[in-house]
Amino acid sequence: MSAPMTVKGIDPNLASIPFRREVLVELRKSVGTRGPWIVLGVLGLVWLGVCAVALSTGTLGSFGELLTSFGVMTRIFVGVLAILLVTSEWGQRSVVTAFTLEPRRERVLLAKLTAAVIGAAVIFAGMLVLTSLIVAIRGASFADAADAIRGDGIRALFDVLMAFAIAIAILNTAGAMVTYLVVPEVIVPTVLLLGSIGTTAGEGTLFEKVAPWVYPREALSGIGQVAPDAQDWGQVLVCAVIWIGLPGLLGVYRVMTNEVK
DSSP, rough: OOOOOOOOOOOOEEEEEEEHHHHHHHHHHSSSSSHHHHHHHHHHHHHHHHHHHHHHHSSSSOOHHHHHHHHHHHHHHHHHHHHHHHHHHHHTTTHHHHHHHOOOHHHHHHHHHHHHHHHHHHHHHHHHHHHHHHHHHHTTTTTTHHHHHHHHHHHHHHHHHHHHHHHHOOHHHHHHHHHHHIIIIIHHHHHHHHTTTOOOSOOOOOOHHHHHHHHHHHHTTGGGGOOOOOOHHHHHHHHHHHIHHHHHHHHHHHHHHHHOO
């Protein structure tokens, strides 16, 4: 006769998984597959190209100009890494394991967001180091460093949050990447430019009126100035609501309510 089976229930007094550990797990996931390393490798090649041009060009501009040169391409890769951190698990259904180990989905989402922001901060710090070294070697000006760091830093944060929001809203790698890379940077300005055709002289075009509020590149251009005013910050806020807030709310709803199979 076999011994009776002992069934152990769930102990509600057990300590929960520390949030710091969840963030560390998500950081390991962000570089735990081949895809992110390919993205980082390509980014490294881009940085080498920018460094080669900056060191060999006849006249190097200021710190801000060089930092912007790094940032134009870097923000694409930062967004792609944030998207992969979210969608790779949903595409492979490994998110089932994550939600089994941590049933509180909001903590998983927050851990992923924290890991994405930390990763973006590390990459931005690398940009600052390379820019400072090249400017110092070439003897260029650091006069606009503070304004450039503020403007490019906020743009980097905006991009990673936008990519993350789009990723949790779509939960598909290809769809999220196309939306992140094409809709705000190609479709929106194209529609505004087409809508500006035929505007008579003296009238503000549709692009001039609307782009500073809905087109991220235009909306965030003012905060890199010496003294951005209230309208500059208001444009950033409205653009953030459109590209981060709305898809973010949709994404949170989908992640919290979708049945994972």
